[in-house]
Amino acid sequence: MTAQILLIDEDAAERRSMKAAIEAHGHAVHVADTAHAGLDAFRRHRDAISVVLIDAASGEGLDPSIIPMLTEINPAVPVIVGIAEGATETAVNAMRAGAFDFLVKPIAQERLIGAIESALKIHRTSLQGRTPRRARSGSVSFSDVTAASAAMSRVVELGRRAAQSTIPVMLEGEAGVGKELIARAIHVASDRSSRPFVGVNCNAISPAQIEEVLFGSDGLTGKLSEAEGGTLFIEEISELPPAGQMRLLELVQSGEVHLAGLQRPLKANVRLILATNKDLIEEVKAGRFREDLYYRLNVFPITIASLRRRKEDIPHLIRAFVERFSLEQRLPRSLHVEPSALALLTSFDWPGNTRQLENAIFRAVVLAEGTSLREADFPQIAAQMSGHRGASSADSQAAVQEQSPIARVQASLAERAAAFAGGQSAPSTGFGSTQSANVIVSTDEAGNVRKLAEIEEELIRFALKFYRGQMSQVARKLGIGRSTLYRKLKDYGIDPDDPQKDAA
Missing domain, CATH: 3.40.50.300 (P-loop containing nucleotide triphosphate hydrolases)
Structure with missing residues (x-):
């Protein structure tokens, strides 16, 4: 079926090459050489265009406002972003802004057409009244x-x-x-x-x-x-x-x-x-x-x-999204999420937070071919996770040493959440045994993951003691602003005028 694609790319040679590849697959292509021209074209053809491709691999990279502006014009049209090799931050920012997919340049023709076809399937679904993002126009309690x-x-x-x-x-x-x-x-x-x-x-x-x-x-x-x-x-x-x-x-x-x-x-x-x-x-x-x-x-x-700091919510969000999108797709029954997929999604950090998770689940449900969602239904997430798993043991140890205390606690929680989601038993932490003074235990006596707020409070109290109540240094080392630190002290009943009195 012929679809209309908007291609925004400042490189004339790449525009011609990608336009030819897309047209060879039977689609019509609108081209623009700047983001401003692309927005104008999208406004004129907002109801005709099915997919937008934006180049972020040249010039000044991705304009942070371009995806929100496109979404404002027509939120049902998926956006695919082309990035330079190694431009991880650009990809993360694009996904945070609501991009459907990203392609690393140089883009293989098969990968380009595959991404467009997946996006078109999403767009056709939205035209049938099942939008990729939850409509917020109704009553939400x-x-x-x-x-x-x-x-x-x-x-x-x-x-x-x-x-x-x-x-x-x-x-x-x-x-x-x-x-x-x-x-x-x-x-x-x-x-x-x-x-x-x-x-x-x-x-x-x-x-x-x-x-x-x-x-x-x-x-x-x-x-x-x-x-x-x-x-x-x-x-x-x-x-x-x-x-x-x-x-x-x-x-x-x-x-x-x-x-x-x-x-x-x-x-x-x-x-x-x-x-x-x-x-x-x-x-x-x-x-x-x-x-x-x-x-x-x-x-x-x-x-x-952020979602990476409250991983306990992730399995519940996954099931809620799967149930809702299965209903919107009019499937006979809600798709089942396999333990391996649940573990993968729970252990991922989700830089785009709940919005990115929601979009990933929507995409997987629309493109699913069976009665369950597997790890293979989340190729982008699996690829990023496998990159981390592929690091050598020595590199992993070095990375852990360089992490902040909060990051190490989050990593521990992620591993345990993934293990629980996959139906594995939790590794023993030695709770109740003699611990060194700077160890924060991540499970309680029953073997359940402790509440994140409890661990956060314990870490803050330890940091107050470790840095002798120097509030600027405590805030900087914890990676939060001073105003945020003072608010947390108030939440946990710690006297900001004499913080060492309440330190661990």
């Missing part, structure tokens, strides 16, 4: 949040409390951890649930247009007015340009915004929920975010941990 881990249970608890007030909520966490899901759950649990929930992603809009999109202009209704009486959810608030920050500060201070061209100020009654994947206090120090606005918005912060 806290019961929809998978919270097997202590870290996520804490997020749900704080979210429920936040829903009882109208103060601004700041959701912190890496891209893909589920900040929008929590925002919607807070809205549904609040007394504004019958009013609109309106979201806007500052990273998916050009800086020149953000202010107009948010606040509107003469003859154009902005997101603020659309959310009247309800909740305005602003994602990636750190990307809001200075003019937009000034308008937002005006809104939170007075409840109204003065816009050029309007005789009267724009009044608004909205509940603000903000989201960021950056440390905003660091953005303030760097002069990129207004300090007065930061303290106005950071009233009720909720930090959502």
Whole structure:
């Protein structure tokens, strides 16, 4: 079946070569030599184009805003990214942003066509009303949040409390951890649930247009007015340009915004929920975010941990996604997940977090040929994991020595979670036996993996003692910001003025 493919590549020779290969397989190709031209072409043919291919192997690499912008135009179209050999960070960023697949250049014709055919299958499924990402337009409650881990249970608890007030909520966490899901759950649990929930992603809009999109202009209704009486959810608030920050500060201070061209100020009654994947206090120090606005918005912060730090949630998320996508695909029964596949997925670090896991499960369910999902149904994940397993013992030991304490704890949890998922018995840890002073045990007396929050608290107390209460050094060695460290001290009942008193 003929499909229309959009190819964005600044190299003329590569454009001709890839265009010829795709057309030889019976598809039509639109070409663009820049990201800007590609976006224009996609806007014009948004309903005709089935797959987008973007080159990120030359020039300045992948523009971080291009995939969100494409998704904003038509979220049902899969995006494939071409990367240079060894450009792991580019691939990770692309998958975090929502890319369907990535291809390492030079791309073999068989690999190119195979990736396009898989993407077309995904796109055809979406056209039948079964979209690759869960639609967030419907009602989402806290019961929809998978919270097997202590870290996520804490997020749900704080979210429920936040829903009882109208103060601004700041959701912190890496891209893909589920900040929008929590925002919607807070809205549904609040007394504004019958009013609109309106979201806007500052990273998916050009800086020149953000202010107009948010606040509107003469003859154009902005997101603020659309959310009247309800909740305005602003994602990636750190990307809001200075003019937009000034308008937002005006809104939170007075409840109204003065816009050029309007005789009267724009009044608004909205509940603000903000989201960021950056440390905003660091953005303030760097002069990129207004300090007065930061303290106005950071009233009720909720930090959502990355998926690699709450691996207990992964098996539950996998089963939930498999069940949902099996239902959407109208399969006779939900696909079974084989233990080896469950172990593989649980042990992977998921740099794109829950969004990447969801996309991987969707792809596997759509392309599955049997009644179960096997390790072979996740070739990209298996390839990355096998690369780690292939390292020599000496290299592995050296890598462990270079890891931070948190990374070593996470690695231990990953190994044990994978073993449990595969039905293996947990290795003995000698719990209850004499331990050296700096060992953090990862299982309890019953042989179960301990809660991540317990291990985190124990590690923080140990770090306070090890670095003699030097808070800057403790935060730096743990890989977290000072504001995050102080918040965790408060959560665990540790006196920040005398931290060594409560140290391990």
